[in-house]
Amino acid sequence: MAATPSMTTLSNSAISDRPFVEATTSGGEVADYFALLKPRVMALVIFTALVGMTVTPSHVNPVIGAISLLMIAVGAGASGCLNMWWDADVDAVMTRTRTRPIPAGRIQPGEALSFGLTLSVGSVLVLGLAANWLSAGLLAFTIVFYAVIYSMWLKRSTAQNIVIGGAAGALPPMIGQAVVTGSIGVEGTVLFLIIFIWTPPHFWALALVKAGEYARAGIPMMPNTAGPDSTRRQILAYSVLLAPLGLAPVFLGFGGMIYGLVGLVGGLAMVALSVQVLRRREGEAANKAAMSLFGFSILYLFLLFSALLAEQGLGLFRPVLG
Template sequence: MSDTAFTENASSYADGGMGTAGDFFELLKPRVMSLVVFTALVGLVVAPGGINPVIGFTALLCIAVGAGASGALNMWYDADIDARMTRTRTRPVPSGRVTPQEAAVFGTVMAAGSVFVMGALVNWTAAALLAFTIFFYAVIYTMWLKRSTPQNIVIGGAAGAFPPMIAWAAVTGDVSLQSISLFLIIFMWTPPHFWALALCKSGDYEEVGVPMLPVVAGERETRRQIMLYSLLLVPVTLSPVALGFAGWLYAGATAGLGVVFLALAARLARCAPAPDGDKTAQHRAAMRLFGFSILYLFLIFSLLLVEKMAGIAPVFP
C-alpha cells in the first residue's frame, strides 16, 4: 500500500465510527472465538465432579466474551499495522467503520464484565485465570511481544491455550496437572499452526515491521522450527492418556492424527522455494499444514468429548 493510501486509510479509521452490530461482532474475532469456546467446552465436560448446566453455560459465556474482548483490544491497538496488511485492512477499525476509541471502550467493558460475572456467579479462581488471559493477550502479546520478538507467537500462544484450563477451574475451583495438559496441547500446537500461515504472509509482516519468524530468521529456519514443534506436539497430545483421563479410542486416533501432522510438517520442511524464487510449492505445503492443523486440534478435543459422553473415558482418579 502506498504512503498516500495508508494516510487516507489511517484518517478514515480515526474519523469514522457509527459501526453496525455486525461490525462490533467482527471485533470479537468470531472464528477464533469459536475454537476458544469449543476447547473450553471440552475442559468443562471432562473435568471431574460435574457442574450445574446453568453455571456451566455462564462460564462458557464469560470465556467467550472475554476472548472477544481480547480480540477487540487487539484490533484497537493494532489498527495502524492492520491498515497496511492485505489480510486485515478490511477489519472494522482500519476500514473506518469503528473508531479506535469505540473499540477500546467496547473491549474494556466486555473484559471487565466477563471477569466480574465469572467471579460472582461461578468462582474467583476461574475469574482470575480469565482476567490473566485477557491481560496476557491484550498487553503482553499485542502491546509488547508481537512487535518486539520473533518468539511472539510462541510465548503469546499461551493466551489461546488457557480456555480449557479456565473451564476446568470453573468446575473444580483449582488448577491440576490434567488441566495443564490441555493447556500444553494448545500451547505446543500454536507455533506450527501459525508459522505455517506466516510463511505465506511474511511479506505483509515485513512491510509493517512485525518480527515474525520468517521475516527475522528466514523461511528455512521457520520450516525447521515448525518440524521441531510438531515433533514436540505429538507426544504432548498423548499426555491425557498418561494422566488417566483419556482412553484407548483417544490414544489410537490421536496417534494416527499425529502421524499425519508429522508427515505434513516433514513435507513442508523439505519444500524449499525453487531456484528461480518460485514459492508456490512451499506455500501450498504450508497452507495444507495450516488447514489440517485446525482440523487436528478440533478432532483431538472432540475425541476427549466423545469418550466422556459415551462413558468410555477412564474413571477419573
C-alpha cells in the same frame, strides 16, 4: 425533554488519532461490533473451555457452567477487540485484516477501546460471581496477557511473539477446569500444554506464506527474522514435540481409545506435513505444503478436543491402559 434523533455530538480523543486509521462516520453496524470480538476465535475458546470442563472428574451446575462458558467467550472476545484496537495500524496494511471494522473506518478506535474494556471487566466480574474467583482471575490474566503482553509488547518486538503469546490462547481449558473444581488440575494443564506447543507450527506455517505482508507491517515473525529455513526446522521440532504430547491424556487416564487413535494418527500426520514443509522450500510447492500444514493443524486440534468431548461427554470412553 425528547431526544433529537437528527443531532449528536462528536468529540475527539487522542486514541482516535492513531495513525493508519481512516476517518469514520458516526458508529458502525451491530455486526461490526460483533466482528471486533473475533467470533471464530470465540467459538474455538468456547469449545476448548467446554472440553476443559468435561474432562474434569467433577461436575458443575449446568446453568452455572453455561453462564461461565458465555463469560469466558465474552472475555476472549474482549481481548480480541482490544487487540484490534491496538493493531489497527498493522491490520490496515495486511490483506487478511484490512477489512476489519477499525482499519476500514466503520468503527472509531476509541469506541473499540471502550467496548473491549467494558466487556473485559464485565465478563471477569460475572464469571467470578457465577463460578469462582480463581477462574475469573485466570480469565483476567488471559485478557491482559493477550491484549497487553502479546499485542502491545511481544508482537512487534520479538520473533518469539506467537510462542509466548500462545499461552493466552491455551488457557481456556484451564479456565474451564477451574470453573468446575475451583482449582488447576492435571487435565487442564495438559490441554494447555497441547495448545501451547501446537501454536508455533500452526502460525509459522501461515507466516511462511504471508512473510511479505508481515515484513511490510513491520511484524518480526520468525520467517522474517530467522529466515524461512530456520522456521521450517523449528516447525518440525515443535511438531515432533507435539505428537507424543498429544498422547499424554491417554497415559494420564483421561483420554481413551478414540482419543488415542486420533492423537496417534493426527500427531504422525503433523510430523509428516512438517517434513514436507521442510523439504519443499521453493515456489508454489512450498506455499502449498505450508498451507496444507496450516489447514491440517486446525483439523488436528479440533479432532483431538472433539475426541475428548465425545469420550467424556457422550460416554464413549474406553481406557487404553488398564
